Amino acid sequence: MNIIVCAKQVVDVAEIKVDSSTKKPILVGVPQKISDMDKNALEEAIKVKEKHGGKITILTVGAPDAKERMKELLAMGADEGVLIPPPEHADYHVIAHLLAGAMKKIGSYDIIFCGEASIDMFSGQMGPRIAGLLNIPQITYAQQVTVEQNKVVAERNLGEKAVIIESPFPVLITVTKEINQPRLPSLMAILASSSKPIHEWPATDVTTEALVPKLQTMDIKGIPMQRKNIIYQNDLDQSVGKLVDELAKVGVLR
Amino acid sequence: MFDDLIPTPMKLELNEQQKMIRNMVREFAEKEVAPLAAELDKKGEYPTKTLEKMAKLGLLGIIIPQQYGGAGLDTISYVTVVEEISRKCASTGVITSVHNSLAAWPIMKYGSEEQKKKYLPILAKGEKIGAFAGTEPNAGSDLGAMKTTAVLKGHHYIINGDKTFITSGPKAGIIIVFAVTDKNAGTKGLSAFIIENTFKGYKVGSIFDKLGINASQTSELLFENMEVPQENLLGKEGDGFKIALSTLDGGRIGIAAQAVGIAQAALDESIAYSKQREQFGKPIAKFQAIQWMIADMATRIEAARFLVYNAAYIKDKGERFSKEAAMAKLFASETAMEAVIKAVQIHGGYGYTKEYTVERLFRDAKITEIYEGTSEVQRMVISANLLG
Incomplete structure (x- = not known):
């Protein structure tokens, strides 16, 4: 079973602060990490490898x-x-082409695992785009995956309902956070990882297409969170009524 | 004019592998250690399940060589582990420190090949927890005043005596025990033994009701005609004092790392609380009195951490590290105490209640100034190294 896992390095979004005057996120000095659901994707891949x-x-x-x-x-x-x-x-668009190009270069794969989205941009586009470029089936938002002899059976989390779907190989699967609990590496595994290779492929090695971005990011702004500081302190029933009215007015309650 | 300066290769940062280890343990501590810490402290319950999980990750055999089932890592990796565990639970931190540096290390350093093969894999896998029994009711800082005796009869030593304040005492399976084999030879009459809790005549005495680190059960160990096979003598007869002192030198680096962990936790809690707690219409973090306390805590913690790394680095180079270990332990433990006092002050009345983590940190910090050599003993060690 040849498995590819797509993993993105992102800034740790929990550590991002917003500059109060410019409203821009301060990204300097923010620690980097692997996007959470990409670790779920790898954990699922490891489980498949352990079995098959x-x-x-x-x-x-x-x-x-x-x-x-x-x-x-x-x-x-x-x-x-x-x-x-x-x-x-x-x-x-560019990154999906690079990833799909690299997969074509690898040539042989049975399952491609991706996170359902990355924690920084959360577009959820990467898996579906790659599947489209490779022209293979895709199963998105998988919360449970079972690999059998000639097929994959997966349960898709569609919010209010779950849909069970199966696909032959090769298949691209995007996983949700609920699918598993990513393992921590042991000290021995950390030591052993130093002998595992990381290859660097220039973009020109994976695609000959001239890749031009189709999306232009104009600006990124943080969402300012300001407290209204309204204190209700008189009659309790009246206060609750006023609070409900206020919440409805600002659209929190409908 | 500075163009011809050649930068020296000194680096005050962890290498890639050490960072990976720290990150792994940090995540483990956040997910598995932190949620249990308050409850275990309250009940005085030993973190058995946590230790099982730590064993699977190799954290009970950090410094034990790979040929004996450990990870064979350096002391710097080891101190990052103790710091990160202690940051979430000081009790689990001291158990880790004692297990690795006071039980496994003397066997690694002074044990025969047979002893290493027999005991190190058990400790590395966490099948048994290690302890160190030197202290007696009347022999604390003054190890030479030990009264426990070991007399060779046939192929067994018969050990009699009482040990006290033994970390992990009720749970330990492999214990390094010190006893007098020649009462006329002073400190040269002390010997060290590897004891199993299953030996005939071994008994766990009272468990102490302590101020802090309640989850690391601390007890008496009572030996009544305990039969110890002759081959369990560690080193030679008379080596005990030397083994004890060199083991405690290493142990001090672990306790210093534990103290840095406690201090860091106090800082973490203080930063979070002071940003969220509002008084006089703004977060208390906006007041200079709080800002200065935070700045002082952070500065001392950074200094303490570098002293710990320095002692670990010198130990890893194979050089004498007694003074550096004492300095690290002295400064880090006093830093921990200062940090928790400030942390409770920042939390005000809430910090005095068990609802808040700083209350536990306040109780846990004090012991770091006492065990494995009090601050006074550390000053003795440092000055003896300087004055001869």
Whole structure:
């Protein structure tokens, strides 16, 4: 079973502060991490490998310092990594082409696991875009995956209902946070990860297309959170009524 | 004019592997250690399940060589582990420190090949927890005043005596015990033994009701005609004092790391609380009195951490580290105490209640100035190294 896991290095969004005057997020000095659901994707891949054998390749489009984070994934249980440094201007379209191009270069794969979305941009586009470019089936928002001899059976979390769906190989699956609890690597696994390879493939190695971004990011602004500081302190019943009215007025209650 | 300066290769940061280890343990401590800490402290309950999980991650065999089932890591990796665990639970931190540096290390350093093969894999896998029994009711800082005796009869030593304040006492399976084999030879008459809790004549005495680190059960160990196979003598007869002192040198680095962890937790809690607590219409973090306390805590913690890394680094180089370990332990433990006092002050009345973590930190910090050599003993060690 050849498995590819897409993993993105992101800023730890919980650590982002917003500049109160410019409203811009302060990204300098914010620690980097692997996007949460990508770790769920790897955990699921490891489970499949433990049962069916095979090889897990991590695929990352990112800056050279992403290697340090990729090593954590090798320590968790992936076998090797491929890092593709992105061109200066890259959007979902460009990155999906790079990832799909790398997969074509790898050539043989049975399952591609992705997180349902990344914690920084949360577009949820990457999995579906790659599946489209590779022209293979996709199962999104999987909260349970069972790999059988010739097919994958997955339960998709569609909010109010779950849909069970199956697909032959190769297939791309995006997973939700609920699917599993990513393992922590042991000290021995951390030591062993130093001998696992991380290859660096230039973008020109994975696609010959001239990739032009289709999306232009104009600006990024933080959402200011200001308290209204309204204190209700007289009659309790009256106060509750006023609070409900106020919440309805600002659209919290409908 | 500075163009011809060649930068020296000194680096005051962890290497990539050490960072990975720290990150892994930090995540483990947040997910598995932190949620239990308050409850275990309240009940005085030993963190058995946590230790089982730590064993699976290799955290009970950090410094034990790989050939004996450990991870064979350096002391710097080890101190980052103790710091991160202690940051969430000081009790689990001291159990880890004692297990690795006071039980496994003397076997690694002074044990015969047979002893290493027999005991190190058990400790590395966490099948048994390690302890160190030196202290007696009348022999604390003054180890030479020990009264426990070991007499060789046939192929067994017969050990009699009482040990006290033994971390993990009620739960430990492998204990390094010190006893007098020659009462006329002073400190050269002390010997060290590897004891199993299953030996005939071994008994756990009272468990102490302590101010803090309540989850690390601390007890007496009572030996009444305890039969110890001759091959369980560690080193040679008369090596005990040397083994005890060198083991405690290493142990002090672990306790210093524990103290840094407690201090860091006090700072973490203080930062979070002061940003959220509002008085006079603004968060108390906006008041200079609070800002200065936070700045002082952070500065001392950084200094303490570097002293710990320095002692660990010198130990890893194979050089004498007694003075550096004493300095790290002295400064880190006093830093922990200062930090928790400030942290409770910042929390005000709430910090004095068990609802808030700083109350536990306040109680946990004090012991770091006492065990494995009081602050006074550390000053003795440091000055003896300087004055001869």
